[in-house]
Amino acid sequence: MTxxxxxxxxxxxxxxxxxxxxxxxxxxxxHARLQLRATGEEPADLLERQAGSGEATKxxxxxxxxxxxxxxxxxxxxxxxxxxxxDRIVKAxxxxxxxxxxxxxxxxxxxxxxxxxDLAGWIADTALGHGADVDLADFAQALGDKGLAxxxxxxDKHRGSAAERLAEQLAELSGDVDTLLExxxxxxxxxxxxxxxVRALRxxxxxxxxxxxxxxxxxQDEQDPDALxxxxxxxxxxxxxxxxxxxxxxxxxxxxxxxxxxxxxxxLRKIRRLYRQAGTPEEFTPYLTELVTVHKRKARxxxxxxxARIALPKG
Numbered sequence: 001m002t003x004x005x006x007x008x009x010x011x012x013x014x015x016x017x018x019x020x021x022x023x024x025x026x027x028x029x030x031h032a033r034l035q036l037r038a039t040g041e042e043p044a045d046l047l048e049r050q051a052g053s054g055e056a057t058k059x060x061x062x063x064x065x066x067x068x069x070x071x072x073x074x075x076x077x078x079x080x081x082x083x084x085x086x087d088r089i090v091k092a093x094x095x096x097x098x099x100x101x102x103x104x105x106x107x108x109x110x111x112x113x114x115x116x117x118d119l120a121g122w123i124a125d126t127a128l129g130h131g132a133d134v135d136l137a138d139f140a141q142a143l144g145d146k147g148l149a150x151x152x153x154x155x156d157k158h159r160g161s162a163a164e165r166l167a168e169q170l171a172e173l174s175g176d177v178d179t180l181l182e183x184x185x186x187x188x189x190x191x192x193x194x195x196x197x198v199r200a201l202r203x204x205x206x207x208x209x210x211x212x213x214x215x216x217x218x219x220q221d222e223q224d225p226d227a228l229x230x231x232x233x234x235x236x237x238x239x240x241x242x243x244x245x246x247x248x249x250x251x252x253x254x255x256x257x258x259x260x261x262x263x264x265x266x267x268l269r270k271i272r273r274l275y276r277q278a279g280t281p282e283e284f285t286p287y288l289t290e291l292v293t294v295h296k297r298k299a300r301x302x303x304x305x306x307x308a309r310i311a312l313p314k315g
Contacts, residue, residue: 056099059103077114097133104135112141115143116142119143123166128166136148172196180197253295261304265304272288289313
């Protein structure tokens with residue numbers, strides 16, 4: 001038996017470096033390990049489970065390496081390493097959604113060059129079996145029409161929120177507007193879903209329906225925005241909640257009655273609080289200044305704003 005280690009030790013540094021580099025170009029995991037060693041990172045097995053923060057640190061290091069290689073236009077097949085990394089994150093006791101999204105996005109990029117034959121099955125298992133969110137738009141190129149059809153055949157046999165999310169994305173990617181509208185109609189009202197409905201109708205050339213739907217949605221927001229605002233606040237989407245509340249203030253003022261002015265003033269207090277929650281309290285004063293300037297002749301409105309203990313802008 002040849003003494004391989006002894007042979008390697010007999011080679012000069014330049015020859016040994018050339019052999020190692022050549023092998024690393026064919027083996028993405030070795031390439032990544034060498035990249036980590038070059039930057040002073042832990043060079044042990046990239047995906048070997050470790051407890052505590054060591055595992056998270058190692059995963060991030062692998063993702064950083066994958067991104068550098070992909071950004072550098074490597075010709076190596078990084079899909080196997082990227083998939084193993086996603087699988088490791090998905091099976092972790094406390095996965096970080098942001099890290100998972102990044103890992104899945106990098107895997108999608110790696111798949112674009114060399115799509116795995118079982119990609120549709122892997123997505124189904126990851127989303128349906130483990131409940132992980134997968135952005136199908138990232139994988140659309142790698143899946144192709146055939147892969148999307150394979151995935152749809154699997155999703156159609158399942159029920160539950162994970163299957164619903166995949167079905168919604170499949171309908172969007174395929175341009176199946178009627179199915180998309182049916183799915184969205186079963187979900188709680190949210191501003192982003194309404195936007196999605198309007199966008200889907202317009203992309204399908206159904207502009208009349210899009211205009212009618214947008215008008216109905218706006219009317220509903222003006223009449224009873226509370227449920228929608230509560231849903232947005234639960235997700236800490238303060239910007240969208242502010243848009244709805246400001247629109248409702250305008251609607252109330254347009255009614256030109258004392259009762260509506262009182263409601264508008266109370267809602268202004270909520271808007272001031274929303275600006276604070278959003279971390280931009282300084283933006284309330286310019287908003288209030290513009291509102292008061294436009295409606296300065298409405299004495300009862302101005303009085304109600306004072307009554308609500310909202311400091312009016314000077315000048």
